[in-house]
Amino acid sequence: MQAQVRTTVALAIASLAILATTGAQAQTKAEVMHWWTSGGESAAVQELAGAFNKSGGQWVDTAVAGGEAARAAAINRIVGGNPPTAAMFNTSQQYLDIIKEGMLNDIDAVAAKEKWDTMLPAPVINSIKVNGHYYAAPVNIHMPSWFWYSKPAFAKAGITSEPKTADELFAALDKLKAAGLVPLALGGQGWQEYITFYSWVAQVGGTDLYMKFFKDHDAAVVNTPAFRKVLTDFKRLKSYTDAGSPGRNWNDATSMLITGKAGVQIMGDWAKGEFNNAKQVAGKDFGCFPGFGPKSPYIIAGDVFVFPRTKDANAIKAQQMLATSMTSPTTQVAFNNKKGSIPIRTDVDASQMDMCAQTGLAIMKDKTRQIAVPDMLLAPDVGGAVQDIISKYWNTAQSVDDVVKALQSAIKG
Amino acid sequence: MATHSPPSPRRGKRQNWAVNFALMPMAVTVLLCYLGTVLWSIVVSMTSSKTFPNTNFVGLTQYEKLFTTDRWWLSLHNMALFGVIFVVACLVLGFFLAVFIDQKVRGEGIFRTIFLYPYAMSFVATGLVWQWMLNPGLGLQEAVRQLGFPNFEFDWIISQDKVMYAIALAAVWQSAGLVMALLLAGLRGVDEEIWKAARIDGIPVWRVYMSIVVPMIAPSIATATVLLSLGVIKVFDVVVSMTGGGPGIASEVPAKFIMDYLFNRANIGLASAASVVLLLTVLALLLPWLYAKNRMEKNNSKGH
Numbered sequence: 001m002q003a004q005v006r007t008t009v010a011l012a013i014a015s016l017a018i019l020a021t022t023g024a025q026a027q028t029k030a031e032v033m034h035w036w037t038s039g040g041e042s043a044a045v046q047e048l049a050g051a052f053n054k055s056g057g058q059w060v061d062t063a064v065a066g067g068e069a070a071r072a073a074a075i076n077r078i079v080g081g082n083p084p085t086a087a088m089f090n091t092s093q094q095y096l097d098i099i100k101e102g103m104l105n106d107i108d109a110v111a112a113k114e115k116w117d118t119m120l121p122a123p124v125i126n127s128i129k130v131n132g133h134y135y136a137a138p139v140n141i142h143m144p145s146w147f148w149y150s151k152p153a154f155a156k157a158g159i160t161s162e163p164k165t166a167d168e169l170f171a172a173l174d175k176l177k178a179a180g181l182v183p184l185a186l187g188g189q190g191w192q193e194y195i196t197f198y199s200w201v202a203q204v205g206g207t208d209l210y211m212k213f214f215k216d217h218d219a220a221v222v223n224t225p226a227f228r229k230v231l232t233d234f235k236r237l238k239s240y241t242d243a244g245s246p247g248r249n250w251n252d253a254t255s256m257l258i259t260g261k262a263g264v265q266i267m268g269d270w271a272k273g274e275f276n277n278a279k280q281v282a283g284k285d286f287g288c289f290p291g292f293g294p295k296s297p298y299i300i301a302g303d304v305f306v307f308p309r310t311k312d313a314n315a316i317k318a319q320q321m322l323a324t325s326m327t328s329p330t331t332q333v334a335f336n337n338k339k340g341s342i343p344i345r346t347d348v349d350a351s352q353m354d355m356c357a358q359t360g361l362a363i364m365k366d367k368t369r370q371i372a373v374p375d376m377l378l379a380p381d382v383g384g385a386v387q388d389i390i391s392k393y394w395n396t397a398q399s400v401d402d403v404v405k406a407l408q409s410a411i412k413g
Numbered sequence: 414m415a416t417h418s419p420p421s422p423r424r425g426k427r428q429n430w431a432v433n434f435a436l437m438p439m440a441v442t443v444l445l446c447y448l449g450t451v452l453w454s455i456v457v458s459m460t461s462s463k464t465f466p467n468t469n470f471v472g473l474t475q476y477e478k479l480f481t482t483d484r485w486w487l488s489l490h491n492m493a494l495f496g497v498i499f500v501v502a503c504l505v506l507g508f509f510l511a512v513f514i515d516q517k518v519r520g521e522g523i524f525r526t527i528f529l530y531p532y533a534m535s536f537v538a539t540g541l542v543w544q545w546m547l548n549p550g551l552g553l554q555e556a557v558r559q560l561g562f563p564n565f566e567f568d569w570i571i572s573q574d575k576v577m578y579a580i581a582l583a584a585v586w587q588s589a590g591l592v593m594a595l596l597l598a599g600l601r602g603v604d605e606e607i608w609k610a611a612r613i614d615g616i617p618v619w620r621v622y623m624s625i626v627v628p629m630i631a632p633s634i635a636t637a638t639v640l641l642s643l644g645v646i647k648v649f650d651v652v653v654s655m656t657g658g659g660p661g662i663a664s665e666v667p668a669k670f671i672m673d674y675l676f677n678r679a680n681i682g683l684a685s686a687a688s689v690v691l692l693l694t695v696l697a698l699l700l701p702w703l704y705a706k707n708r709m710e711k712n713n714s715k716g717h
Contacts, residue, residue, distance in 0.1 A: 072676045075464065097464035097679065188571075188660055244550040246571040246660030379463070381680035384673065388484045388662050395661025396573055406483065 030318040031060040032305070033077075034088035035070035040273040044338035048139070051331040057321050060085075078103050083308030085318050091127045091138060091302040092375035098306070099130050105307045105316060106133040110323040119345050121364060123300045123372035136304035137323040139332075140341035143360055144268040144301050144373060145199030148275075149287045150257040153181050157263065165292050166204050166233065169264075173240045176263035184237060185253040185262035188246035192253075193394045194387040196266050197234055198374050202297045205230045207371055210297065214377040219408040231393070231400050238394060246395070257286060268301070272340040272356060288356040290363065298363045301373035302341065385410040451692065458685035466681055475686035485687065488667045491577050495666070496645035498581040499588070503641050504634065506585065507592025512622065514593070515600045525597075529590040536587065540654030543583035544570065547655075573663045576656055580664060584651055588644065592637045599633030600626065646695055667691050 030052065036045045042063070049059035062084060064070035071094060074087035078098060089095045098104055111117070111134040116125070120138065128136040147169075149162075154172070157179035163169035173183035186192060202210045205226055212221040221227055242262075245253075254274040256262035265271065275286055282288060290298055305326065307319040325331060332343035333352055342353070342360045350358050363369055374383055389406045392398060458476070461469045479485050510528050514521055531539065546552040547570040557565040569579035603626055611621045627634070649668035652658060658665045667687060674684035 068677045079465070094679070101465060189657060190659065190662070193661075243568065243571065244548070247544075247656055379679070381463070381674065381678040381683065384678040385482065385484075388482075391659070391661045392483065395659070395663065409481065 028056065028314055028318045028321060029058045029060055030085040030315075030322050031062055032086045032088075032322070033062045033064065033070060033074050033084040034305075035064055035067045036088075037063050037065045040277075040338060040340065044335050047331060047335040047338060048326055051325045051328065051334075052322055055321055055325045057318055057325070078308045083310065085310075085315055086137075086305040086307050086322050088303055088305055089136070090375060091124060091136075091300075091304050092373070093127075093377075093379050094375075095136065095304075095306050096130070096379075098308075099135050103309050104135045105309050105319060106135055107137060107307060107320060107323045108134055110134075110137070110320050110327075114324070114327060119347075121300060121344070121370050122367065123370055123376060124302065124344060126372065127376045128304055136306045137326050138302055138304045138344045139326050140302045140336050140339055141344055141360075141364070142268050142270065142301045142303075142341045143290060143299055144195050145202070145266055145291075145299050146269055146271070146356065147289050147291070148254070148257060148265045148267060148271055149263055150260050151285055151287060152260040153179075153257070153263040154287075156260070157181060162287060162289050163292070169292070170236070173237075173264065177240065181260075182242045182256060182262040183240035183264065185256040185265040186237075186241045186245050187248040187250045187253040188241070188395070189248070189250075190387050190391040192250055192267070193391050194374075195268070196237065197390045197394075199266055199291075199299070200234045200237075201227075201230050202299055202371060203291045204233060207297045210371060213411065214374045215372075217378075217382075217411045217413065219411055222404050222407045222411070228400055228404065231403055235393065235400075269342070269356065269360070270340045272354070276340075282355040288359070290359065295369065297371045298360070298369045299373050300370055301375065302344070379413065382410065382413050454685045454688050454692075457681055458689050460682055462680075462682040462685070464679040464681070471682075475682045476690070479683060479686050479690065484662050484665055485667075485670060487662060488665045488670045491664060492645060492648065492666050494577050495581050495584070495648060496642070498578065499584050499645055500638060500641045502581065502585045503589050503592050504637060506589040507637065508596055510589065510593040511596035511600055514597055525594070528593050531587045532590045534587065536584075536650040537654045539583055539587045540651045543579070543586075544655045547579050570656060571660055573660060576660065576664045580651060580655055583655060584644075584648070587651075588641065591640070595633050595637045595640075596630060599630030603629055642698065646691065 032049075034045060036042055045061070045063075049061065052059045064073050067090070070087075071089060074084065074089075075098065077083050078087070083103075095104070116134060121141070124138050124141070128134055128138060147163075153176060157172070157175040159172045159175055163172050176183035186196065198210070198214070201213065209221060209224075209226055209230070212218040213227070250267055250271070251274050253262070253265055254267065254271045255278070257265055258275060258278045258280060272282070272288075275282070280286055290296060305322065307323070310316065310319075326335075327344065329343070329345060329348045332345060333348050336343050336357070337353060342357050342364065346361060346364050348361075350361050353361065374386070378386065386407065389403060389410055392406075393403045457466050459470055459472060460467055461471045461474070514524055514528075518524065547567070549555065549568040549571060554565060554567040557567070569575035569582075607625060608621070611625065647668060648666050649672065652664055652666050652669055656664045658669055668691075671684045671687045671691070674680045674687065
């Protein structure tokens with residue numbers, strides 16, 4: 001009898017203790033703003049939420065459809081004094097002004113503990129570390145300019161091997177054209193044309209040329225023979241697109257590869273989501289290569305979360321917990337497999353990843369191949385102006401001389 | 414009691430004061446929300462503001478930058494082209510639709526509903542539907558080709574030179590019904606006696622319309638023109654949903670330029686400068702019209 005009472009008391013105390021801890025957990029609530037609303041994206045964000053909840057937090061999801069709308073909403077709430085605990089941005093200069101205004105908390109403590117200085121790729125560090133402080137937690141690395149190709153289309157056109165140079169690519173495109181296929185599937189929207197352009201600058205012009213233009217804002221480099229060749233070759237690609245290209249969405253272009261109607265697409269690794277949805281397997285139904293040859297530059301882009309300034313100790317704790325759980329190795333693999341990107345760290349278990357992601361992760365170990373996406377190097381308005389110029393050049397009969405002049409004046413800012 | 418006696422002059426003044434007082438919130442709203450924001454935009458347009466407005470004055474630098482940007486010139490050019498096509502086509506088409514309905518046709522209600530129906534749809538929906546119809550691979554062109562005309566071409570929406578006409582086509586389809594409704598109301602206000610007199614004199618119908626009816630419904634036409642012109646300045650959603658500004662930057666318009674630089678490209682200064690230029694454009698169009706109207710009203714009142 002007495003033993004029974006004792007057990008009851010012990011149970012009561014135990015449940016009280018559990019209640020007390022859950023009470024404490026409910027306090028480390030984190031409201032997270034992001035724009036991951038598509039099927040694959042929300043599956044991916046569930047991995048981040050699950051990891052945070054498992055570490056003892058409570059994830060409150062605020063999804064806003066569309067990157068521009070979500071970023072505008074986040075900035076408005078930060079300025080308005082009612083910020084979310086964390087907000088998503090692209091790994092870029094989008095949040096530089098908010099940092100300068102002193103509106104973000106740094107997460108140096110997490111960065112020091114996790115050794116971000118040595119663990120993260122340099123382009124990512126350059127984007128999130130401002131004046132010696134870390135202001136954002138990176139969650140993935142997207143490479144925006146993979147070359148995807150349809151294996152059945154290549155077989156039909158009699159192409160036996162992956163193009164290893166620009167000339168081989170042009171030869172392959174000619175063969176695809178001769179076989180009656182659409183050689184290059186392109187969605188003719190400004191941002192897709194821009195991806196094609198900077199891929200070409202990196203792959204054909206080389207890392208030096210790319211950095212001189214996008215990082216050093218060197219107007220003189222635009223008028224060099226090498227850059228002019230990039231411009232003419234880039235324009236040459238247009239003759240391999242179909243008439244329906246203007247205005248087409250990127251995923252519609254990918255489905256042209258899936259159905260074998262088109263041969264090649266230059267697009268980010270998010271295209272894998274489309275192949276996966278169509279139950280296609282990398283290496284069997286479609287191929288991927290990140291550039292020409294074994295030393296080709298690997299362009300790094302991605303998403304980060306920033307942590308708006310607050311003095312609330314609980315919120316700061318939640319922010320640090322978020323940064324830690326988002327970047328942990330297991331979360332990174334689970335999240336990035338669903339997102340189509342690759343982890344921000346190379347000390348992860350690659351066996352769970354597909355062929356293209358494994359290729360990407362292997363390249364991440366070679367620091368000399370990594371270059372930053374133009375968004376990290378240019379202010380948003382300068383990048384936008386360059387994109388407009390490229391889009392006009394692609395779609396009209398503008399001369400190379402005119403483009404050179406326009407680019408020279410735009411890049412100076 | 415004095416409550417039923419006519420108000421004394423003094424009482425009248427006090428009432429006036431009360432009315433003014435009641436209108437105060439309205440006046441404050443107008444001053445702060447409309448004029449205030451306009452002034453704010455003008456101030457910001459002279460600063461180097463990026464993501465946030467700041468007070469670092471740079472004079473007219475943003476305007477200089479704006480007018481050296483190809484896309485801005487193209488936007489203005491597109492707006493002018495679209496404006497002329499849209500306003501003229503809507504007025505002409507709307508007028509003929511109104512005249513058609515005014516012939517006492519059978520099933521007038523049905524026709525009126527059909528003509529006005531597009532206006533009930535949002536520009537975004539209109540744009541999407543027309544985008545599909547004009548898409549060379551899916552819509553009209555493909556349909557006609559499959560009917561046995563393999564060389565039929567209707568690819569305005571992907572053509573640099575014709576894309577603005579394609580957008581104007583969709584916009585006219587949407588707004589002509591509104592003009593019809595406005596002008597029909599005007600036509601209904603024309604006295605039956607005038608028609609009888611004209612018939613007795615043997616004046617041809619078209620002549621009656623041109624020389625008598627159109628001048629009589631001039632106020633309705635003016636209203637329609639003002640409404641349509643405002644639509645031209647604001648044109649944004651139909652472009653975004655039909656072409657996204659493409660192909661290339663061929664169908665960019667000022668409103669889209671401003672939105673892009675405000676939100677996506679984090680350059681509030683340049684966006685404000687563009688808005689101010691747009692406001693000046695509106696004033697440049699509106700002021701002569703207001704002046705003429707004012708002169709006309711003064712002359713009319715002198716005549717009486």
